[in-house]
Amino acid sequence: MKALKYLRVLVAACLFALVTLFFLGLGGGFGLLEKIQLVPALLGCAFVPLAAWLAITLLFGRLYCSMVCPLGILQDLLARLARPFGRKTYAPRPDRASLRGAVVIAFSLLVALGGAALASLVDPYSLFGRIASELFQPVAEWGNNLAADRFGVDGPLVFFKREILVRSASGFTVAACALALLALLVAWKGRLVCNTICPVGAILAALSGKTAFRLAIDPEKCVKCGLCSGVCKALCLDGRNQTIDNARCVRCFNCLGACKKGAISFTPVRAGPLDADGVADPRLRRLATGLAGVAAAGTVGSSLCVLDKRARPEATLPPPGADPGKFRRLCTGCGLCVAKCPRKVLTPAGLTEYGPLGFMMPKMDFTRGFCDPNCTTCGDVCPTGALKPLDRVAKREGKVKxxxxxxxxxxxxxxxxxxxxxxxxxxxxxxxxxxxxxxxxxxxxxxxxxxxxxxxxxxxxxxxxxxxxxxxxxxxxxxxxx
Amino acid sequence: MNSIHQTCLTRRNAIGGAFAAGLCLGADRVFAAGDTFSDASRPRLRPLPTDGKTPIPLLGVGCAEKFPLRTRAGGGGKEADQRHAAEIIDFALKHGVIWLDTGYGYHGGQSEPFLGRTLKKYPRESFILSTKMPTWMVKKPEDGPRIFEDQLKRCQVDYFDFYLLHSVSNKSDFERVYEKMGVLDYLIEQKKKGRIRHLGMSYHGKSDFLDEVLTKYEGLFECCMMLLNAMEFTWNKDGPNLPKVAVKHHVGVLAMEPLAGGRAAGMRGEALDILKKVHPNDSAGRWGIRFAASQPGVMTVFSGMGKLEYLKENIETLSENFKPLTEEETKTYQEAMAVFMKNPSIPCTGCAYCVPCPYGVKIPQIFAWYNEWAQGGRLPSDKEGDKNDSQDLRRRFLASYYNKFKAQERADRCLACRKCQVPCPQWTFRISTEMAKVADLVAHVEEVYVKKGGVIR
Missing domain, CATH: 3.30.70.3270 (Alpha-Beta Plaits)
Structure with missing residues (x-):
C-alpha cells in the first residue's frame, strides 16, 4: 500500500514539471496538460477530459488534487521545502461544507456574469499560471542567461539570452501575494486552501463522498496512535476517532505510509460505519458563513462598480484571435499566452484596462516587441478557447486583423x-x-x-x-x- | 607591444587615414608578447634623393584622424586625449621619429594648432614638420595664400620643412587650382623666401598623370605621398606603378596608410595563420609596415599611431635592422591579404566618434561584431554546399548578435537620420547604409533559420 504514495509522488512530479516547463518556455507539444485542467475544461466545454475526471473521481476520489492540479502540487512542494525547518504535524479539522458550497455558487455566478478572469483569482490552475509566468519565468530566464554567458556561442550549447521581465505591476503583485499567502497557509494548515476557497476542490469534494475506492481504517489493527492524523495535510483524518472524510481527502496516501500497523487501506468500498459521511455543519455556523458570503459579495460588487467607471476596454487591444464573444467570457487570465508570447507583446491587464472583471486578462503592449506575422502561439496554447487557434497562412498573409x-x-x-x-x-x-x-x-x-x-x-x-x-x-x- | 598600427595621412576632407583601434582589440589579445622595446632603437635614416644628404627617418608620425587627439565619446576627456597625444610625440622625437605630418583639416582643424602648442618647446631644427594645401578648399586665388599664412600661425613656425599639395588626383583640379589660380606659383615664391624648404604632393590619381606632372615640373617636387598597402594594390592595379614613377623622377616616396586605415592590422583567422606560419611572432601590423617600406623608393612610412605600443613596434620594425620583404614573403603577405579580403568587412575603425547615437544604436560595437564574423569567414550563407550553410552556424550567429545587443541597441533601430555621419572620419562607407545591411543580413539569417525549423528561444 505504501507504493501508492510513491506512485502519487512520481506522477505528480512528472506532470508538475511538464506544466511548469511549458510555462517557462520549454516543451513544444505539451500544451495538452493545461487544456485538461478542470476549470479550463469546464469553460471550454471539453467533454473528454470532463468525462474522464468525472469517472476517475467517482472511482478513486480526488486524485486530481494531488497528481494533476499544479497549485496542489506546488503546495506539497512548499511543505516539502519547509521540512528542514521542522516537520509539520497536522491536526484534523471539522468540515466546512457550507463554505465550499458558497464558493462554488459565487464562482459560477461570477463566471456567468462574464467575470471568468476575476473569478479565476481562486482557480488553482490560473493562479498557478500567474505565479509561473510572473515569478518562475523571470528566475528561469535569469538561469538561462547565466548559461548563455557561461557557454558563449562557440561552446557545445548555444543559449539565447532573454529579457528578465516584470511585465506589469498588477501581475507581479497578484502572483507574489498569492505565492506568499499560499506558503503561509501551507505552513499553518496544510492543504487548507483546497478545502475552503478552491472551487475545483469544492466540486470534486461533492463528487467524492461515496467513491468506489475509499480510504478506510481497520479498527482491529488500529491502535488509535494518531500518527496518520499527523501526516494528513487535508486535515480530514481523525485517527483517534478512527474517521476519514473521503470528500476532503486529496488522495496523497501519506497516511498509508505513516501507519505502522498497516491499519489503513485504499480499497473498494466496504460498508464502513467508520467512514465519516461529510459531517454536517452546525446550523449557526452555516448562517454565519452565509452572512459572511453576502457581506463579501457586497464589498466585491461595490468596488467593481467603482473600478468599472475607470475602465477603458475600448482602448485596450486584445490578443490576436481573441474571439469577441468568447474572449471576455472564457479567459481566466492564467497567463499562459503571456508567458509563451515569443516577442513579449502580451501583458496581463490591470483593473482598468478591460475593467475589473477582466483583471489579469492578456492585452497587447508593443513596448518590448511587435506581433510576429509568423506566430500563432497565443491561439495555439489557450486552454479555454478564449483565443481561437489562428490560421498560420492567414496570419502570415496579413488576413488576421x-x-x-x-x-x-x-x-x-x-x-x-x-x-x-x-x-x-x-x-x-x-x-x-x-x-x-x-x-x-x-x-x-x-x-x-x-x-x-x-x-x-x-x-x-x-x-x-x-x-x-x-x-x-x-x-x-x-x-x-x- | 605588438599588434596594431595605424597609418595616418592625407585624404580628402581631412577624413584621412583612420585606423583600427576597436577593430583590432582582438588582435591585441592574439599576440600577447612581452615588451621587448630597446630604448636605443631608432628608425633607419635615408638621404633625401634630391640632394643626397638630408637624412630622413624611415618612420614618420601621421597626425590625422587616428592620432589620439580628439575627444572620444565614452572615454577620456579632451585634455586627457591631448596629453596622451603629446606623450606620443615626445616619445617619438626622443627616439628619432622626427617627421610629423599634418594637414589643414585634420581633426576638424585641431591637428595643426595642437602640433604648434606641443612642438613649441623643441628647437625648430630638431623636428621635421610637413603640412598640406587643401586643394578642395581653394575656391578662389586668395584662398591659397590665406590658408598658407593661417597654417604657419597655427603651427607657430616660420617655415615648413615639407609642404604638400593635398590630394592631387586629376588634371582638371590640378590645373584649376595650382596653375590657373596661381597657387603653385605662390608656393614656389614661398619656397624662395625660405618659408617652405621642400615641395611635394600627396597623390591619389593614376600613374600616367603623376608621370605627366612630375615631367612638367621636373625637379620641383621632392617627395610624393601615396597609398602603399596590399589592400589598395588589390583594388587598384595601378597602385604599384606609382612609386616606380616617383623613382623615375628621383622623387622621394612617402607611404601613407601602410595598414589601410588599420584594417590590414586587423587580419585574423585563416589569413593570420598564413602569416604566423612564416614568422610566428610578427603581428599583421608589422607585416603591413614592412610591405609599405619595401616598395621602391620609399623614404618614409607614415603611421597614425594611437598607442605608444604601436609607435614602439614601428620603430623596431623600421630600425637599422629593417629588412625589406623578400619575394617569398611578399607573395605570402599578398596571399594572406587575398584570403582576408575574401570576407569583406566594414571599414569601421572603432574610433567611436559617432556615439552616442541619439536612438541608442551601438554603432561601433555592431560593426566590430559584424567584422569579427565577416573576417573570420563565418557569415551564414544560403548557398547549398557552402560550409557556412548550416543551421548550427545560423544559431550561433543569431545568438551572438541577440545576446550581445539589447533590442534598442540593434541595427534595425537605425532611423538613418545620419547624425552620426558628421563626426565619422571614414569616407569609404556610410554608417546608416552599412547599418541597414547588417539589419537586413540578421533578418535574413533569422528568416532562413526559422524556415528551416530553427527555434530562437
Missing part, C-alpha cells in the same frame, strides 16, 4: 525636427508594407522643406505594432478595431 495603427503627425520626427531629417523606419519595419512614404512640402518654424511623410494604408494594416514598437517618438499607436 489585430487592430489598426493610427499616425500622429505631431510626433513624427520627419515632420517636426528642427533640422531636416530622413527617417522612414516605420515604413521599412512595417510587416505588411502598409506604410508608404509620400513626398510633401511642409513648414517647420521658418523652414520650408520637402520631406517623406509616412502615410498609412488602412486596408493593409493588421495592427501588428511594428510601427509603434520601432518609432522612437511614439508617432504610431495601434488601436482596437471597431
Amino acid at each position: 489585430i487592430g489598426l495603427a493610427s499616425f500622429d503627425r505631431s510626433k513624427c520626427l520627419v515632420c517636426t525636427e528642427k533640422e531636416k531629417m530622413e527617417c522612414g523606419l516605420c515604413a521599412r519595419r512595417c510587416t505588411q508594407k502598409a506604410i508608404e512614404l509620400k513626398e510633401e512640402e511642409i513648414t517647420v518654424g521658418d523652414d520650408r522643406r520637402t520631406v517623406k511623410v509616412p502615410t498609412l494604408v488602412a486596408e493593409k494594416c493588421t495592427g501588428c505594432g511594428a510601427c509603434e514598437n520601432y518609432c522612437p517618438n511614439h508617432a504610431f499607436t495601434v488601436k482596437p478595431l471597431g
Whole structure:
C-alpha cells in the first residue's frame, strides 16, 4: 500500500514539471496538460477530459488534487521545502461544507456574469499560471542567461539570452501575494486552501463522498496512535476517532505510509460505519458563513462598480484571435499566452484596462516587441478557447486583423525636427508594407522643406505594432478595431 | 607591444587615414608578447634623393584622424586625449621619429594648432614638420595664400620643412587650382623666401598623370605621398606603378596608410595563420609596415599611431635592422591579404566618434561584431554546399548578435537620420547604409533559420 504514495509522488512530479516547463518556455507539444485542467475544461466545454475526471473521481476520489492540479502540487512542494525547518504535524479539522458550497455558487455566478478572469483569482490552475509566468519565468530566464554567458556561442550549447521581465505591476503583485499567502497557509494548515476557497476542490469534494475506492481504517489493527492524523495535510483524518472524510481527502496516501500497523487501506468500498459521511455543519455556523458570503459579495460588487467607471476596454487591444464573444467570457487570465508570447507583446491587464472583471486578462503592449506575422502561439496554447487557434497562412498573409495603427503627425520626427531629417523606419519595419512614404512640402518654424511623410494604408494594416514598437517618438499607436 | 598600427595621412576632407583601434582589440589579445622595446632603437635614416644628404627617418608620425587627439565619446576627456597625444610625440622625437605630418583639416582643424602648442618647446631644427594645401578648399586665388599664412600661425613656425599639395588626383583640379589660380606659383615664391624648404604632393590619381606632372615640373617636387598597402594594390592595379614613377623622377616616396586605415592590422583567422606560419611572432601590423617600406623608393612610412605600443613596434620594425620583404614573403603577405579580403568587412575603425547615437544604436560595437564574423569567414550563407550553410552556424550567429545587443541597441533601430555621419572620419562607407545591411543580413539569417525549423528561444 505504501507504493501508492510513491506512485502519487512520481506522477505528480512528472506532470508538475511538464506544466511548469511549458510555462517557462520549454516543451513544444505539451500544451495538452493545461487544456485538461478542470476549470479550463469546464469553460471550454471539453467533454473528454470532463468525462474522464468525472469517472476517475467517482472511482478513486480526488486524485486530481494531488497528481494533476499544479497549485496542489506546488503546495506539497512548499511543505516539502519547509521540512528542514521542522516537520509539520497536522491536526484534523471539522468540515466546512457550507463554505465550499458558497464558493462554488459565487464562482459560477461570477463566471456567468462574464467575470471568468476575476473569478479565476481562486482557480488553482490560473493562479498557478500567474505565479509561473510572473515569478518562475523571470528566475528561469535569469538561469538561462547565466548559461548563455557561461557557454558563449562557440561552446557545445548555444543559449539565447532573454529579457528578465516584470511585465506589469498588477501581475507581479497578484502572483507574489498569492505565492506568499499560499506558503503561509501551507505552513499553518496544510492543504487548507483546497478545502475552503478552491472551487475545483469544492466540486470534486461533492463528487467524492461515496467513491468506489475509499480510504478506510481497520479498527482491529488500529491502535488509535494518531500518527496518520499527523501526516494528513487535508486535515480530514481523525485517527483517534478512527474517521476519514473521503470528500476532503486529496488522495496523497501519506497516511498509508505513516501507519505502522498497516491499519489503513485504499480499497473498494466496504460498508464502513467508520467512514465519516461529510459531517454536517452546525446550523449557526452555516448562517454565519452565509452572512459572511453576502457581506463579501457586497464589498466585491461595490468596488467593481467603482473600478468599472475607470475602465477603458475600448482602448485596450486584445490578443490576436481573441474571439469577441468568447474572449471576455472564457479567459481566466492564467497567463499562459503571456508567458509563451515569443516577442513579449502580451501583458496581463490591470483593473482598468478591460475593467475589473477582466483583471489579469492578456492585452497587447508593443513596448518590448511587435506581433510576429509568423506566430500563432497565443491561439495555439489557450486552454479555454478564449483565443481561437489562428490560421498560420492567414496570419502570415496579413488576413488576421489585430487592430489598426493610427499616425500622429505631431510626433513624427520627419515632420517636426528642427533640422531636416530622413527617417522612414516605420515604413521599412512595417510587416505588411502598409506604410508608404509620400513626398510633401511642409513648414517647420521658418523652414520650408520637402520631406517623406509616412502615410498609412488602412486596408493593409493588421495592427501588428511594428510601427509603434520601432518609432522612437511614439508617432504610431495601434488601436482596437471597431 | 605588438599588434596594431595605424597609418595616418592625407585624404580628402581631412577624413584621412583612420585606423583600427576597436577593430583590432582582438588582435591585441592574439599576440600577447612581452615588451621587448630597446630604448636605443631608432628608425633607419635615408638621404633625401634630391640632394643626397638630408637624412630622413624611415618612420614618420601621421597626425590625422587616428592620432589620439580628439575627444572620444565614452572615454577620456579632451585634455586627457591631448596629453596622451603629446606623450606620443615626445616619445617619438626622443627616439628619432622626427617627421610629423599634418594637414589643414585634420581633426576638424585641431591637428595643426595642437602640433604648434606641443612642438613649441623643441628647437625648430630638431623636428621635421610637413603640412598640406587643401586643394578642395581653394575656391578662389586668395584662398591659397590665406590658408598658407593661417597654417604657419597655427603651427607657430616660420617655415615648413615639407609642404604638400593635398590630394592631387586629376588634371582638371590640378590645373584649376595650382596653375590657373596661381597657387603653385605662390608656393614656389614661398619656397624662395625660405618659408617652405621642400615641395611635394600627396597623390591619389593614376600613374600616367603623376608621370605627366612630375615631367612638367621636373625637379620641383621632392617627395610624393601615396597609398602603399596590399589592400589598395588589390583594388587598384595601378597602385604599384606609382612609386616606380616617383623613382623615375628621383622623387622621394612617402607611404601613407601602410595598414589601410588599420584594417590590414586587423587580419585574423585563416589569413593570420598564413602569416604566423612564416614568422610566428610578427603581428599583421608589422607585416603591413614592412610591405609599405619595401616598395621602391620609399623614404618614409607614415603611421597614425594611437598607442605608444604601436609607435614602439614601428620603430623596431623600421630600425637599422629593417629588412625589406623578400619575394617569398611578399607573395605570402599578398596571399594572406587575398584570403582576408575574401570576407569583406566594414571599414569601421572603432574610433567611436559617432556615439552616442541619439536612438541608442551601438554603432561601433555592431560593426566590430559584424567584422569579427565577416573576417573570420563565418557569415551564414544560403548557398547549398557552402560550409557556412548550416543551421548550427545560423544559431550561433543569431545568438551572438541577440545576446550581445539589447533590442534598442540593434541595427534595425537605425532611423538613418545620419547624425552620426558628421563626426565619422571614414569616407569609404556610410554608417546608416552599412547599418541597414547588417539589419537586413540578421533578418535574413533569422528568416532562413526559422524556415528551416530553427527555434530562437
